[in-house]
Amino acid sequence: MAALRWATGSDREWVTAVIVLLQNLTLIGTGLLVVELARRTTGRVGPATGVFVAVLLGNFRHCFQFTHDCWIILAALDLLVAGLVWARPLDSSWRAATGWGVFGGLCALISPVVGFAWGILALAGGWRREQRVRLALALLAAGLMVAPWVIRNYLVFGRFIPVKSNLAYELHQSQCLQAGGVLRAPAFSNHPFGHNSEERRRYKELGETAYLDDKWRLFRDAVRAHPGDFVHRVTNRFLAATLVYVPFTPSDDNRRPEVLWLNRLTYALPFLCLLVLVCTARWRPLMHAQWMVMGVYILYLLPYVLASYYERYKFPVIVAEAALLIWGIDRVWQWLRATPPRDVEGPAFAVPAASTPAWKWTRVGMIFLLASTAVLVTALLHVCLRGTRGPEADQPVTLFGMQRNPPPSKASPFFPFIDTFGQYKHADWPGKTKSLDDLLRRRDQEAEELRAQPGPSDWDRYGGWATGPQLEATGFFRTQKYQGKWWLVDPDGKLFFSQGIDVVLHDSDVTPIDERGGWFEDFPGERADFRPFLSTSYALKGHYAGRSPQCFCFRDANLLRKYGGDWQRTYPELVHRRLRSWGLNTLGMWCDEATRLMRQTPYTDDIVPKNVQPIRGSTGDWGAFPDVFDTSFEQGVRAAMARRQTTSAGDPWCVGYFSDNELSWGDDTALPLATLRAPAEQAAKQVFVADLRTKYGDIAALNTVWGTAHGSWEDLLQTRQAPDQQKARDDLLAFNTKLAEHYFRTMRQAINETAPHQLYLGCRFSRQVNACAAAAAAKSCDVVSYNLYRRSLTDFGVHGNADVPLLVGEFSFGALDRGLFHPGFVAAPDQQTRARAYGNYVQTALQHPQFVGTHWFQYQDEPTTGRVYDEENCQFGFVDVADTPYPEIVGAARVIAGAMYRSRANP
Numbered sequence: 001m002a003a004l005r006w007a008t009g010s011d012r013e014w015v016t017a018v019i020v021l022l023q024n025l026t027l028i029g030t031g032l033l034v035v036e037l038a039r040r041t042t043g044r045v046g047p048a049t050g051v052f053v054a055v056l057l058g059n060f061r062h063c064f065q066f067t068h069d070c071w072i073i074l075a076a077l078d079l080l081v082a083g084l085v086w087a088r089p090l091d092s093s094w095r096a097a098t099g100w101g102v103f104g105g106l107c108a109l110i111s112p113v114v115g116f117a118w119g120i121l122a123l124a125g126g127w128r129r130e131q132r133v134r135l136a137l138a139l140l141a142a143g144l145m146v147a148p149w150v151i152r153n154y155l156v157f158g159r160f161i162p163v164k165s166n167l168a169y170e171l172h173q174s175q176c177l178q179a180g181g182v183l184r185a186p187a188f189s190n191h192p193f194g195h196n197s198e199e200r201r202r203y204k205e206l207g208e209t210a211y212l213d214d215k216w217r218l219f220r221d222a223v224r225a226h227p228g229d230f231v232h233r234v235t236n237r238f239l240a241a242t243l244v245y246v247p248f249t250p251s252d253d254n255r256r257p258e259v260l261w262l263n264r265l266t267y268a269l270p271f272l273c274l275l276v277l278v279c280t281a282r283w284r285p286l287m288h289a290q291w292m293v294m295g296v297y298i299l300y301l302l303p304y305v306l307a308s309y310y311e312r313y314k315f316p317v318i319v320a321e322a323a324l325l326i327w328g329i330d331r332v333w334q335w336l337r338a339t340p341p342r343d344v345e346g347p348a349f350a351v352p353a354a355s356t357p358a359w360k361w362t363r364v365g366m367i368f369l370l371a372s373t374a375v376l377v378t379a380l381l382h383v384c385l386r387g388t389r390g391p392e393a394d395q396p397v398t399l400f401g402m403q404r405n406p407p408p409s410k411a412s413p414f415f416p417f418i419d420t421f422g423q424y425k426h427a428d429w430p431g432k433t434k435s436l437d438d439l440l441r442r443r444d445q446e447a448e449e450l451r452a453q454p455g456p457s458d459w460d461r462y463g464g465w466a467t468g469p470q471l472e473a474t475g476f477f478r479t480q481k482y483q484g485k486w487w488l489v490d491p492d493g494k495l496f497f498s499q500g501i502d503v504v505l506h507d508s509d510v511t512p513i514d515e516r517g518g519w520f521e522d523f524p525g526e527r528a529d530f531r532p533f534l535s536t537s538y539a540l541k542g543h544y545a546g547r548s549p550q551c552f553c554f555r556d557a558n559l560l561r562k563y564g565g566d567w568q569r570t571y572p573e574l575v576h577r578r579l580r581s582w583g584l585n586t587l588g589m590w591c592d593e594a595t596r597l598m599r600q601t602p603y604t605d606d607i608v609p610k611n612v613q614p615i616r617g618s619t620g621d622w623g624a625f626p627d628v629f630d631t632s633f634e635q636g637v638r639a640a641m642a643r644r645q646t647t648s649a650g651d652p653w654c655v656g657y658f659s660d661n662e663l664s665w666g667d668d669t670a671l672p673l674a675t676l677r678a679p680a681e682q683a684a685k686q687v688f689v690a691d692l693r694t695k696y697g698d699i700a701a702l703n704t705v706w707g708t709a710h711g712s713w714e715d716l717l718q719t720r721q722a723p724d725q726q727k728a729r730d731d732l733l734a735f736n737t738k739l740a741e742h743y744f745r746t747m748r749q750a751i752n753e754t755a756p757h758q759l760y761l762g763c764r765f766s767r768q769v770n771a772c773a774a775a776a777a778a779k780s781c782d783v784v785s786y787n788l789y790r791r792s793l794t795d796f797g798v799h800g801n802a803d804v805p806l807l808v809g810e811f812s813f814g815a816l817d818r819g820l821f822h823p824g825f826v827a828a829p830d831q832q833t834r835a836r837a838y839g840n841y842v843q844t845a846l847q848h849p850q851f852v853g854t855h856w857f858q859y860q861d862e863p864t865t866g867r868v869y870d871e872e873n874c875q876f877g878f879v880d881v882a883d884t885p886y887p888e889i890v891g892a893a894r895v896i897a898g899a900m901y902r903s904r905a906n907p
Contacts, residue, residue, distance in 0.1 A: 073114055089138070102141050123135065175222050276332065399519075424864055470494070503858035508869055538869070607637060617674040618670070625664055634746055649754050665740070675688050740776035743763075744780035774802070785807040787808070810856075821873055842854055858877060
């Protein structure tokens with residue numbers, strides 16, 4: 001691959017074209033090898049060609065629809081078979097033995113599994129024929145071929161690793177991550193070599209050696225704790241490699257059933273043919289060529305059975321599978337016709353003299369025939385029953401595209417497991433929607449409830465404290481410290497506590513449907529009325545990372561069912577009535593703009609600059625940190641605010657603006673170190689180096705403090721290595737402070753220029769925040785915001801104990817008793833406990849002198865099968881996917897709202 005990239009100038013299309021060409025040439029070579037083996041052993045070239053074509057069709061996707069490295073392994077196995085059958089190098093000369101050893105070393109470098117097969121067969125052949133000197137020579141040559149890579153691994157990892165270093169992860173993946181032990185697509189959604197996965201971040205944090213040591217320890221501990229489970233998984237992998245078809249992608253279980261059943265019926269045939277050959281060898285001894293092919297087949301699959309297996313791993317051994325099918329069918333045919341063995345060419349194809357000249361129907365033959373039939377029928381019954389039952393009772397279900405999977409299920413069949421409303425099919429709970437009548441009945445019932453409970457009686461039109469003290473009315477929201485506590489003050493001059501909710505009618509609530517055929521029962525997206533709710537959307541993380549799969553919005557489909565064709569006009573009105581009735585007075589982050597601009601509930605807006613250069617080398621949950629010194633940052637901020645000139649800017653109902661969300665500030669040296677690791681053209685790095693030059697003057701002075709040996713300031717700019725954190729700490733902290741202050745100051749200035757009457761509500765810090773960033777926020781923000789997923793705010797304080805107003809941008813609690821698979825970041829056992837946790841949390845905020853509001857995340861539950869952006873599928877909502885409010889948390893919110901202002905005003 002490296003040579004191809006170099007030769008083609010890294011032209012992806014050329015590289016792909018060359019790989020496709022080589023892959024097809026390898027398949028042609030494989031076909032010629034199979035046909036020649038068949039000609040030498042059976043004389044039946046036509047049927048052999050037909051069998052090989054059938055094998056290609058059975059592996060159509062791997063042969064013709066993917067470009068991958070399996071063709072290299074296939075080529076190595078082809079050469080291994082040809083060498084064992086025709087060359088027999090250990091019987092020839094020392095030169096041939098040396099060449100065979102060089103080939104064995106290349107096999108090990110291509111694939112340790114092929115190298116393992118070569119080594120065992122070389123040892124067996126050399127020892128059996130007493131060619132031990134030539135065997136030793138071959139092994140020495142193989143070792144010399146592998147030695148440079150072993151030395152490289154020692155220099156990189158500090159230990160001797162023979163060939164590849166990822167065995168520990170594959171063992172951990174099969175033993176700890178994948179139910180049953182046979183790998184399927186969902187197990188790869190968080191692979192360390194994928195983009196934007198948790199494992200990838202952990203891999204980078206620990207380094208490869210420590211990361212793999214950790215995986216090896218987890219695997220070892222799991223096997224020691226449950227050795228029987230390891231044996232069970234090995235058995236499952238053996239069945240999957242030989243008799244039972246297990247598709248890599250779970251959705252293939254229900255896609256094109258005729259193809260699935262054909263795969264199930266034919267999958268076991270190569271292994272059954274191997275059994276036929278072995279069991280009948282006593283009556284008609286096998287040729288050397290047949291033993292060699294069977295040896296390659298068994299030794300290639302054995303490591304995968306013991307360690308880690310999935311569908312694609314079997315593809316390279318099609319040369320052996322095709323040969324076994326030809327020989328097995330031929331042997332049965334000879335048996336039925338009592339045909340004597342044919343004359344063949346060469347010692348590798350000669351039948352030993354002890355062979356029986358003709359076949360006869362004997363008692364032993366009849367017993368073998370019945371036994372073979374019983375094995376085949378048993379295997380087929382196992383496959384058929386396994387295919388129709390779905391997951392075994394009480395076995396975990398492993399799917400993809402969602403952060404948490406369904407609970408262990410006894411459902412038979414399991415698929416489809418999502419009903420037409422987007423709910424989990426295999427469970428029941430209070431409030432579950434089971435029909436269109438349920439939707440319509442609840443719509444009418446809620447209308448009566450909202451008329452009876454319109455909202456707190458002591459609120460003004462904004463949701464401020466109408467019966468509380470009158471302060472200065474400025475026509476816009478502002479902050480004021482009143483009687484020892486920070487408050488918001490609404491445009492009419494009334495004290496205001498922002499009790500808000502996030503993500504109302506946002507377009508993120510869509511779930512992928514690509515690769516998920518068979519997941520959804522009575523899927524509404526197939527009907528014309530619901531096709532507008534099909535879309536494509538970008539995925540940042542997980543199984544679909546970097547792609548824009550086709551998605552569906554069950555939320556909008558249910559709103560159409562419930563409120564009719566005019567739902568897009570009537571539903572936002574209902575949202576405002578709901579929020580008022582429930583005691584929520586703010587639309588928080590990520591709420592539909594049209595709903596906000598109805599100006600019935602105060603709202604927040606956000607500034608998210610686009611097309612900003614990142615600091616290369618910085619990492620985080622949502623991507624790299626923006627380079628605030630690059631001109632693209634200020635341009636992006638001003639452009640974002642300019643888009644609000646005709647919407648929220650100057651609107652009295654707009655409380656203010658958040659900037660970004662959960663930026664990855666890291667610890668107090670993370671961003672400065674990332675900046676120093678960036679290339680020389682990084683604007684932030686140029687500013688940092690300029691500051692250091694101003695401070696130290698001469699590079700030697702900096703070298704003395706940092707313990708470095710830079711030849712010039714230009715050398716420092718060009719280097720990609722970070723200094724010792726302790727020695728450079730003072731300079732790192734100074735730059736971190738400068739960077740943070742520049743970020744918040746730029747945001748503050750842009751808001752002042754476009755919306756001078758609105759508040760700057762901060763950047764919604766997550767857990768990744770440091771003292772420098774918090775102090776900078778306190779200087780420039782009117783309100784400092786945090787996303788705080790915890791049970792209480794009683795002991796919360798800002799870094800440095802700054803006396804500034806605080807706002808919770810996100811918090812939530814979730815439970816698993818309403819058909820969702822993930823409770824979110826703070827779990828509760830049930831809805832009643834969840835509601836109490838909500839009340840307790842808000843109450844601690846009301847008693848805290850600095851908090852001026854709490855915003856719940858989010859209005860509606862996330863999709864059961866995961867939102868497309870990052871696979872979250874949490875029970876976050878005040879309402880479920882069918883727009884049914886959760887009465888427990890709604891009741892808790894009403895209780896809080898009824899006494900909210902009195903509770904905050906009176907300690």
